[in-house]
Amino acid sequence: MKNLKKIIALVMALCMLLCFAGCGAEDTTSESKPTTTEKATLTTVKEGKLIMATNAYFQPYEYYDGDKIVGIDAEIAAAIAEKLGLELVIEDMAFDSIITAVTEGKVDLGLAGMTITEERLKSVNFSISYAKGVQSIIVKEGSPITSVDDLYADGAAYKVGTQLGTTGYIYATDDFGEGLVTPYTTGNEAVAALIGGDVDCVIIDNEPAKSFVANNTGLKILETSYADEDYAACIAKNNEALLEAIDTAITELTADGTIQAIVDKYIK
């Protein structure tokens, strides 16, 4: 009888201990950032909203139609926001301000035809990729630059126009040196510099390149590409729950054909 009491007391003590340990563990997880194994509640900069930073001069991914920002990224973001039950708000800013806006917690994500790079991964998380990007080279018709190789030829010192803060700028300065590469605030300005003869070519993403060539006479895109890359959404490193939710949304929107339908609407 005595022994039985002892056993019961021991079992009760053990139960209490286990319960405390359990509670303690729960407390720490709810305070620290959510882990992938737990369904975390989503926090965004403004409750009920999904604020997206972009640079709306990047047709067909983001551009103005009247005073509304439209395009592939805008529509994909709207589809993601709908899945998460949030209202999409788009903020237009310089391309090279997007990552800072994300890291400073001013916006929830950047979606701007942004390429995943090792350097950017040091400051932000990237979602799974939703599109392939290509860095193309625009030249004037009749240009002595006929292929990418010409830029690397012995003695070649072609002046390259790029957009500030983009992979085109980063790769070109690595390859040809800062002296030969001019960063412009927008792709439009880089193309204007090409037309005006200030640079010999412009390195920029292929889809915007196509619209620049379509909208200006006397320009062409070289057949060989300069670089291949993956576009993704960037999200603050301390918001893994949002990263996870966006990844799930992109996976579902890819599987049900929504993303392809959006791309097909803008890229014929």
Ligand code: GLN
């Ligand atoms: N894909 C390029 C980059 O990530 C350019 C994007 C852009 O200009 N919007 O740097």
